[in-house]
Each structure stands twice: as C-alpha cells, then as structure tokens.
Amino acid sequence: MTPHALEGIKVLDLTRLLPGAVATMMLGDFGAEVLKIEEPGVGDPMRNSAVGDFGKDAADTYFLATNRNKYSMTLNLKDPRGRDLLRKLVEEADVLVEGNRPGVMARLGLGYEDLRDVNPRLIYCAITGYGQSGPYALLAGHDANYLATAGLLSLNGQRDGAPVIPGVQLADLAGGSLHAVIGILLALQARTQTGRGQFVDVSMMEAALSLMYLPLASYLAAGKQAPRGNDGLSGKYACYQIYETSDERHLALGALEAKFWASACHVLECEEFVAQQFKREAQPLMQATLRRKFKTRTAEDWLKRFAEVDSCIARVNDLAEAVNDPQLQAREMFVELTHPERGVLRQIAPTVRLSDTPGAAELPPPALGEHTSQVLQALGYDEAQRDAFKQDGVI
Numbered sequence: 001m002t003p004h005a006l007e008g009i010k011v012l013d014l015t016r017l018l019p020g021a022v023a024t025m026m027l028g029d030f031g032a033e034v035l036k037i038e039e040p041g042v043g044d045p046m047r048n049s050a051v052g053d054f055g056k057d058a059a060d061t062y063f064l065a066t067n068r069n070k071y072s073m074t075l076n077l078k079d080p081r082g083r084d085l086l087r088k089l090v091e092e093a094d095v096l097v098e099g100n101r102p103g104v105m106a107r108l109g110l111g112y113e114d115l116r117d118v119n120p121r122l123i124y125c126a127i128t129g130y131g132q133s134g135p136y137a138l139l140a141g142h143d144a145n146y147l148a149t150a151g152l153l154s155l156n157g158q159r160d161g162a163p164v165i166p167g168v169q170l171a172d173l174a175g176g177s178l179h180a181v182i183g184i185l186l187a188l189q190a191r192t193q194t195g196r197g198q199f200v201d202v203s204m205m206e207a208a209l210s211l212m213y214l215p216l217a218s219y220l221a222a223g224k225q226a227p228r229g230n231d232g233l234s235g236k237y238a239c240y241q242i243y244e245t246s247d248e249r250h251l252a253l254g255a256l257e258a259k260f261w262a263s264a265c266h267v268l269e270c271e272e273f274v275a276q277q278f279k280r281e282a283q284p285l286m287q288a289t290l291r292r293k294f295k296t297r298t299a300e301d302w303l304k305r306f307a308e309v310d311s312c313i314a315r316v317n318d319l320a321e322a323v324n325d326p327q328l329q330a331r332e333m334f335v336e337l338t339h340p341e342r343g344v345l346r347q348i349a350p351t352v353r354l355s356d357t358p359g360a361a362e363l364p365p366p367a368l369g370e371h372t373s374q375v376l377q378a379l380g381y382d383e384a385q386r387d388a389f390k391q392d393g394v395i
Contacts, residue, residue: 004031005357009188012037012089013070015099016044018169019127019176019204021066024097026181028069029350029359032095035375036067036366037086040074040395043368060365064345067365068337074369074395077108081394086110088379090118094197095184099127099176102137112199122197123187127176131203143204146171150208155215159229175207238286239264239277242316249299253290254312263311267302268293339364369395 009032013024021044028034038044046063076082087110090096096115098105105111105126112124126132129141136149144165147153152171157164183200191197209216214233219225229235239255255261261277270289276282294302299315306313317325323334335349350359372395376386389395 003357004359005354006030006032009033009094010092011035011095011097012086012093013097015097015127017046017049017099018062018066019172019180020097020099021046021063022173022177023125023127023180023184024070025066025068026177026350026352026359027095027184028363029361030352030354030357031359034070035089035371036070036072037075037077037089038072038368040076040369040393043072043074047368060342064339064342064365065347068345068347068361069363070366071363071371071375072366072369073372073375075372076394077110079392079394081389081392083108083110085376085379085394087115087118089375090115090122093119093122094188095123095125097125097127097180097184101140102126102128102132116197120196121191123184123191123200124197125180125184125187125200125202127180127202127204129203130205132201136205141205143169143171146175146205146208149205150212151216152208152212154225155212155228155231155234157228159227159235161229163228170211171204171208174211175204176202179204179207179210236283237278238273238283238290241287241290243291243294245294245299245302246296247298247300250316251294251299251302252314252316254314256312260311263309264306264313267305267309267311335361337361337364341367 006027009027011024011027011032011034013020013034013036015021015024024032024034024036036044044063044067046060046066048059049063050059050061075085077086103111106114112126115122115124128137129146130136130139130149144153147166147170148163150171153163153165156166180200180202183202187198187200215225215231218231226232226236233240235241239253239261242250242252244250253264255264258277262274265271265274268290270286270293273282273286273289276286297305303313303315315321322328328334333349333351334346337345337347339345345364347361349361352359373386376389376395381389386395
C-alpha cells in the first residue's frame with residue numbers, strides 16, 4: 001500500500017464550522033489520524049447548518065463535505081473529567097487544532113501553556129478571526145467581517161457600485177484552513193530539528209490581507225487605491241475583462257501578454273487595437289467595441305474561433321458545467337465515498353498532488369461520537385467506566 005505523507009501523525013480537532021474542518025480534513029487526506037472532539041448531544045453546528053438550502057433531511061450536507069477521513073469522539077470539556085480525558089489524549093497527540101476566541105481554552109486549563117506541560121512536542125494551532133492579540137482579538141466575526149477589515153471587500157464589485165461579498169469564504173478557507181495547514185506543517189518540520197512543539201497563531205483577517213499582494217503593492221508604492229472595478233486585474237483593461245455573448249453567457253478574456261492580446265484581436269477582427277493594449281485613453285473605446293463584438297455570437301461559437309489561436313479565454317461555467325468540465329473530469333477532481341446513512345457522497349478530491357505519497361478520500365464523515373467508546377477503550381477504560389461517563393454526560 002502506498003504510504004501517506006502524514007502517516008503516524010495524530011491530530012485532535014476541537015474546531016467547529018468551516019475553517020478548522022477543512023484544515024483537519026486536508027491533514028486527514030494525507031494520512032494523519034484525525035480525532036474530532038465534539039460536544040455530547042450537540043456536535044459540530046455544521047451537522048445541522050444546511051437546512052435552509054437542502055431541507056431537514058440533508059441538514060448535514062456541509063458537514064459531510066468537510067469532515068471525511070476523521071473519527072468522532074464526544075467529550076464535555078466543561079466537566080473536569082472531560083478535561084482530564086482530553087489531557088490523556090494530548091499525551092499521545094502531535095497536533096491540536098481549536099477555533100475558540102483567545103483565552104477560552106486557557107480558562108479551561110487547556111491552553112497551549114497548560115498542554116505544553118503535558119506534551120512538550122505538541123503543536124497547538126489556534127484559528128481565530130483577528131489573532132491572539134490586538135484590540136480586535138476578542139471581537140466576534142465571520143468571513144465578511146474579516147474581508148472587510150483587511151480591505152479585501154473594498155476591491156470586490158462593479159465600477160461605481162457597492163462592495164460585493166464573494167461567493168466563496170475566502171478568509172475562512174484561504175485564510176483559516178490553508179494557513180492553519182501551512183503553519184502546522186512548518187511546525188512539524190521545525191520539530192524534527194528542535195524536538196519541541198510550538199503555538200501556531202492563525203488570524204483569518206491577516207490571512208485575508210496576505211491574499212492582496214498586488215493591490216497592496218500598488219497602494220504602498222503609490223499611496224492610493226484604484227477605484228473598485230478599475231484596477232489592472234479587475235476591469236481597467238479591455239484585455240482582461242468579462243464579456244457577454246449573444247446567448248447571454250459570459251466569457252472571461254485574460255489576454256495580458258502582448259501575443260495573447262494580438263491573437264484575441266485577430267479573432268475579434270480588431271487588429272487596430274493590438275498596439276493600444278494598455279493605453280489608458282483607448283480603454284473605453286476598446287471595451288465598448290469588444291462588448292459589441294462578443295454580443296454578435298454565442299459563447300460556443302467564440303470558443304471554437306478562439307480554439308484556432310493561442311489566447312487566454314474561458315467560458316464562465318456555472319457549477320454544473322464546472323463539475324462536468326472535461327478538464328476536471330480528466331484530472332479526476334471528484335471522488336466518491338459511501339456513507340452508511342447517506343449512501344454515495346460525491347466530493348472534491350484532494351487538490352495537492354504528490355507523486356509518491358498521494359492523498360486519498362478513505363473514511364466517510366463520522367457519526368456524532370461514533371468512535372468514543374473505541375477511543376476510551378484504547379485509553380484503558382472498561383465498559384462500566386465508559387457507561388458511567390455516558391450516564392454523567394462526560395461523553
């Protein structure tokens with residue numbers, strides 16, 4: 001059997017909702033043993049978060065999409081016995097991930113300083129909205145708030161229009177999830193050199209800030225921000241724009257390099273624009289002309305014509321078209337898992353591709369507390385003790 005990159009790494013997932021769930025799922029995809037710790041009788045709110053979109057019989061749709069390759073244990077951390085059980089788990093863990101506001105875990109006696117004494121090799125990752133320090137550290141927030149504070153939300157939207165919330169959770173995922181994984185992997189590598197774990201402080205707002213290298217570079221150099229929808233890569237230039245076709249579809253033109261722009265102008269029969277690609281005064285005329293030309297043919301017709309040259313154009317797919325796109329199909333970007341209650345689940349495959357130690361979707365998302373008894377038995381608790389814990393609400 002092909003080994004996994006994170007084989008032997010034990011992860012305790014104390015997170016709720018999206019950022020931590022995706023981060024620990026990514027670790028699980030590459031072989032880490034992920035144990036999800038959930039509140040007895042309640043569990044992760046993601047287990048019941050999709051009612052408005054899918055109906056009560058599919059309320060766990062979001063949970064199922066983000067929690068494969070994990071085990072689930074229920075544990076009441078408000079009970080001293082529950083906290084003692086977590087400490088026992090920490091003794092053998094490599095990584096702990098939590099998503100509480102700063103200070104919550106420390107008040108339970110389960111903060112990094114506390115657990116470092118239990119296991120000096122522990123890597124403790126805390127995912128928060130604004131980080132562990134600063135005047136906003138204890139503020140509540142969600143994705144839109146972090147994007148707003150970082151300045152990213154001010155970039156999204158049409159020229160002369162209001163800011164628009166992106167259709168995906170950029171701060172949660174590109175911020176919380178990916179930066180948590182990066183931090184954990186860096187800390188694991190450092191541990192091979194020092195023998196010690198460390199604290200990983202992930203701020204989703206700061207991570208959102210890190211997505212804006214180019215807009216911030218322009219601002220820090222010039223001291224001003226381009227108007228929304230009029231930045232070089234968000235609507236300023238005719239060569240990098242979205243155009244509507246005669247069948248009310250949209251094509252994304254990304255012809256930044258001169259050779260690609262020349263090819264596009266050839267297809268569009270407007271070679272007079274080749275030399276004016278980035279001339280500011282020419283943009284209104286070029287954009288108006290291209291909008292008019294693209295409206296004369298269907299999206300499919302234009303794609304056929306562009307296929308004869310080397311240029312950068314793509315149809316704006318809806319989700320059904322993306323799922324069935326031949327490129328994604330060829331790359332096998334969707335996998336299937338069999339869930340004991342929900343049947344076949346179709347999910348996004350691991351997106352990091354390693355030639356020798358690839359990731360895999362192997363375990364279906366767990367039922368709430370499905371592995372609690374198994375974990376306690378491994379810790380040495382007999383059936384009577386486990387029953388007592390259950391009766392007392394510890395598990």
